Amino acid sequence: MLAAGPSARKGDQWIDSEGRTLRFEQRMDLRGTPSADKVVFGDFGPAETFTAPTGG
Numbered sequence: 001m002l003a004a005g006p007s008a009r010k011g012d013q014w015i016d017s018e019g020r021t022l023r024f025e026q027r028m029d030l031r032g033t034p035s036a037d038k039v040v041f042g043d044f045g046p047a048e049t050f051t052a053p054t055g056g
Contacts (some may be wrong), residue, residue: 020044 011026024039 018047 009026009028011024013021013025014023016022021041023041025037027034027036029035
């Protein structure tokens with residue numbers, strides 16, 4: 001029977017002084033095969049503000 005997902009997952013996340021994720025890496029064992037993901041974020045636009053929805 002095959003596992004339904006990763007058996008172990010480890011990750012690191014780099015966050016800038018404004019609280020934005022700059023880079024994310026995760027490593028896992030997927031059905032016995034080592035795997036890794038690396039994601040880099042950039043070119044952030046200006047900060048936006050949003051009004052919370054009202055109930056209804």
